[in-house]
Amino acid sequence: MITLQSSDKDVFEIEQSILIQSGTIKNMVEDDFTFIPLPSVDTETLIKIIEYMKKHADKTDSKEKNIKEFDKDFMKKTLNELFALVFAANYLHISSLLELLYPSIADRIKDKITEAIRQIFSIRCDFTPEEERRIIMDNKWAHEGTEIEGTLD
């Protein structure tokens, strides 16, 4: 059994066989760590990550359809929750979860207007209005069509 500690100092005891889906944890276990602090993952997110790994630990053929249904439902979260998961999955090197998250997040943001994207990623625009106009003119066709104003999904 391995103990994980979230940034909120909550601890979780999980079997090693389930946790090795995380490349990061696998490396630490190989170096004989049994207590692994995760200062960048909060409790809420860690619970979801553990839920994912538990479901994916048993990959026998009969469970495949089940797992696909689970994955589909698992992605039905708010954009903020998905971001928290992508940060954690990136740090923990859980490639199968990342492969699920990337297209799900892309799908949520693909129709949003530029300003909404900036707000979501907390980016400040550093183009001058003139530069922005020039880039839009270069790719006019890309900026035509309806877009979503809101940042929330």
Place this chain on the structure above:
Amino acid sequence: MNSPYGVFPDEVILQILARLPVKSVFKTKIVCKLWYKLISDKYFINLYNEISVKNPMVIVQVTDSSLESRSGLICVDNSKGVCEFSLDFVKDRVKVRGSCNGLLCLSSVPDKGVYYICNPLTRECKLLPRSRERPITRFHPDGEASLVGLGCDLLKGKYSVVLAGYHRSFGHRPERTFICMVYDSELKKWRKFVSLQDEQFTHMNKNQAVFVNGGLHWLTDSCSCMLVLDLSNDVWRKIQLPNEISCGVRSRLYLLELDGRLSVIQIYEAWMVIWVMEDYEKEEWRMVDKVSLRCIRGMVPGIFPISQNENYVFLATHKQVLVYQRNSRVWKEMFSVKDSSTLPLWFSAHAFRSTLFSCH
């Protein structure tokens, strides 16, 4: 760039953007200077292309009156469904002659001998220079090349366009002289060479050129071999198909790509058999799947496989585009035309991928 979770690592941003449709990728260029730089960088373009290569699609050229533009493409994606692209940006009436790694080779309908290369998603278009050789319009029959092939090397960022065919001869039978013109995108020039061939090609043979291992491959009408042009040394050769494939009783054969390798799909009676050339050097083939066509029995005579990956196969009939999921063994109709007077969909269907490959 701060968020409640900390700074977004560049890699995470790139991986997310690499899953966006091409139009959205271009829109996100104005988010900020860093994103503009990341998206324009070769690393991102290669990443984007690598991911789309795993997602083969089908494009069908339609001149449906229901489309706003005169000539357009219907693009069918396994997970995203159907969308339309107009070819109006080409500013000519064109016919799709070849498709490879996101680029299309188009021939002008009113002007024989005029060819374009375009990326229909980024709406880049390049008119190919006229070769100084007149032979392009001396091809026989129709003044057009029999074989048009497009080979796009994603890693090297270059492409070749092949126009090959027999010359018109004054005698009753065409000569065996096979003229081949190749356009090199790096050298921006055409080159010509001649060989002797006797092969004939069906419509589907011509539409299904496959570019793997630096060569363009076509099935021939005889169905017993493939004609291959090695673009590194301009040599034509033949690859014989194994007996199990070519001697099938009344079976139809189609040449497709499967994850970077040559694949032949055999359709006969109530079966679709998928073969892959596992070893290119040794020309060893393996049967990958044998699919029962029982539940689409009525469609079998008029069904044609167009593109595939290890998980699914796209097929086209007169009026529909279907997808077969190999894992769940489920058939699904992705697209159908209502108008019965259009040309069959399979007639102008091509395998396609959405890449950021630039034709310039």
